[in-house]
Amino acid sequence: MNVRQTPEFPAWPQYDETEREGLVRALEQGQWWRMGGSEVESFEREFADHHGAAHALAVTNGTHALELALQCMGVGPGTEVVVPAFTFISSSQAAQRLGAVAVPVDVDEDTYSIDVAATAAAVTPRTRVIMPVHMAGFMADMDALAKLSADTGVPLLQDAAHAHGARWRGRRVGELGSVAAFSFQNGKLMTAGEGGAVLFPDTEMYETAFLRHSCGRPRTDRRYLHEIAGSNLRLNEFSAAVLRAQLGRLEQQVTTRQRRWALLSGLLGAIDGVVPQRGDERTDFPSHYMAMFRVPGIGEEQRNALVDRLVEAGVPAFAGFRAIYRTDAFWEIGAPDETPDEVAERCPRTEAISRDCVWLHHRVLLAAEQAQHETAAIVADAVAAI
Structure with missing residues (x-):
């Protein structure tokens, strides 16, 4: 591979005095949990407003967000949840840990998000929730999914772990009429x-979720009168203070990523054998959690070698998600009555994408335009060396 200029990428996470001031503010208020402080409640209001939602509930992590939402939507033993086969495994495990069966379906070959026709074919009388994942910040077909939900009576739970600030036909995630779950894990937007x-979207479910995330205990309880079963999923005040600062720069960062992806995707698409992820045009404000592309026809071993070459050249690259049914963890509990090969037979696009997909960390898209050209040149060299 030719020697190339190593691109300069910004560090992630990013922070400045706003986070520092928030941490001091949380420290000096003297109460460091949500029941006595004000940071979590303030963050919830600000996050709900930013996404056009009636209510937001902050929790310990994105996996717990999915699990809590599913529980409040009636998921449990004897029920099924339809999930995309190409996703991080939390999407399925959140349902499985509640005793439900996770039913993987194939994804769209362009957006890598859940395929609507495959989803419709998977709905049964036991289906309690359909979970689209907005892969890399390109939203699933929310119009067709909303119609499917209305026709079947099965509600949607948006796994929006990649979709902070994204919009579908001008509507924010919280304005689409369904429950949505987000993650603030270290790599997220x-x-x-x-x-x-x-x-x-409604107060009744929010109040139920509040109880369940706080051990079933009402806000003003002083006598341990736990009303329903729950767990401790409460976010702490320090994390909320940091997230308030992070939210303040989200819109500007997403706008920068959109501009850089418009450049980088064109450069990647000009490389022989490389196919960048394509979003549905109705996602008119994608958040670009990842810069994803495929090299169709290569195998998993070649793809992994490609990733290694990119990393060695200074590009933060990763292998695409493994199909959830190709992991041992998926089959431990709450799995469908099928074999992995039987699931794979009805998920041909997932099989292919899982073998040949590469993704670049979103900090690549926060770098200067020159870095996009340098990144594409490194990718071209690495692909040519396969």
């Missing part, structure tokens, strides 16, 4: 190291 949030 806004982060406090860990953390999560759930957006609720």
Whole structure:
């Protein structure tokens, strides 16, 4: 491979005095948990407002956000949740840990998000929730999914772990009429190291979720009168203070990523054998959690070698998600009555994408335009060396 200029990428996470001031503010208020402080409640209001939702509930992490949302939507033993086969495994494990069966379906070959026709074919009388994942910040087909939900009576839970600030036909995630879950894990578009949030369109479900995330205990309880079963999923005040600062720069960062992806995707698409992820045009404000592309036809071993070459050249590259049904963890509990090969047979696009997909960390898209050209040149060299 030719020697190339190593691109300069900004560090992630990013922070400035705003986070520092928030941490001091949380420290000096004298109460460091949500029941006595004000940072978590302030963050919840600000996050809900930013996403057009009636309510937001901050929780310990994104996986717990999904699990809590599913529980409040009636998921449990004897029920099924339809999930995309190409996703991080939390999407399925959140349902499985509640005793439900996770049913993987294939994804769209362009957006890598859940395929609507495959989803419709998977709905049964036991299906309690359909979970689209907005892969890399390009939203799933929310129009078709909303119609499917209305036709079947099965509600949607948006896994929006990649979609902070994204919009579908001008509507924000919280304006689409369904529950949505977010992650603030260290690599996400806004982060406090860990953390999560759930957006609720109605007050009744939000109040139920509040009880469940706080051991079933009402806000003003002083006598341990736990009303329903729950767990301790409360976010702490320090994390919330950091997230308030992170939210303040989200819009500007997403706008920068959009501009850089418009450049980088064109450069990648000009490389022989490389196919960049394409978003549905109705995602008119994608958040670009990842810069994803495929090299169709290569195998998993070649793809992994490609990733290694990119990393060696200074590009923060990663292998695409493994199909969830190709992991041992998926089959431990709450798996469908099928073999991995039987699931794979109805998920051909997932099989292919899982073998040949590469993603670049979103900090690549926060770098200067010159870095996009340098990145594409490194990718071209690495692909040619396969």
